[in-house]
Amino acid sequence: MKPQLILIGAPGSGKGTQAKNLIDEMGYNHISTGDLLRAEIAKGSELGQKLKSILDAGNLVDDATVLELLNANCELEGKSYIFDGYPRNLEQAKALDEHVLKGANSMAIYFDIDLEILIERIVNRRTAPKSGEIYNLITRPPKVPGKCDVSGEDLVHRKDDNEDTVRNRMNIFKENVDPILEYYEGQGRLQRVNAASSAVEVFELIKKIIDNK
Template sequence: MKPQLILLGAPGTGKGTQAKRIVDEFGYSHISTGDLLRGEIAKGSDLGKKVKSIIDKGDLVNDQVVLELLNANCSISDSAYIFDGFPRNIEQSELLEEHVLKGAASKAIYFDIDLDILVERISNRRIAPKSGEIYNLLSRPPKVEGKCDISGEDLIHRKDDTAETVRNRLEVFKNTIAPILDYYEGRGVLVRIDASTSAEEVFAKVGEAINS
């Protein structure tokens, strides 16, 4: 059985790109808590109604509800999953292990990168809203300036992708990730991958982590 994967890394490190390849080439299921929340609401299940009630009040879905959501949608003994976006703090890391993974083999993969490189990478990011394609003016520019290669739509530069905003977001990330890394390192399941290299090199290291 392949290990369950917990993807960790700051915004812009390439987690999303790597997650897609892991799904395609290793047969994993990608677990996004946001997608699960929306899906459960759409199904109209009892859990979905509970989630909708919380969101309609303007409250945040708490950790216990997220755990209930994960257990309702994951069969750890039968399938291999990528957990992306959860855990976000040390408490969630411990809850995920105790209530969802329950001792199943797992790897926490940390996409490590110098924050100055990350600021440059994210501030040069451009997004095609309809096609979902993501470009980078430095490493993956569109063929026609300002246009998506696939749909031809205008590319946008998100307001929260400016250098100053990115630096603020990364400072918050730095303050929360250290204890999470310590937790997984202490359990002997942490794999650090240099995310400043090419996507191909990063994926090769991910494959090594999965197969080791």
């Protein structure tokens, strides 16, 4: 069976694109804690009600409850999952191993890219809300400045895509990611891909990594 995958990468490093490729072409199941949380609340289960009360009180969902959520939605027997957006720190990485993966065949893939390149990529990102198209003023500019090639709608520059906000997000990511990478590397479970390569090249490399596992 294919290994359980833990995708690690800074915002804008391409994790989302590759997760979709892995789902579409290799039959992986996507685990996003945010999506699971919303789905569990919508189900109205006992866990969902617990989560709703935590959020309604304006609190963050604690790690123990996130693990409960993951266990309720992961059937590692016969299924391969992508863990995306979790773990975010070393404690969560250890807890994921102990309480969810429990010795299952798994590996972490780090989307390695110069954070300065990412900052430039995100600051120059523009989106088309209706069509869902995403442009970059440097690497993939629209044919008509400020307009979506598909729908013709005005492109939007998200408020949180300004340089100060993006740089702060990258600094927080960097502080938390190094101990996680050391943890997985120390166990021989870490693979790195050059996220500055094209999406096609990155996916081919990930497929090779999985096939050789």
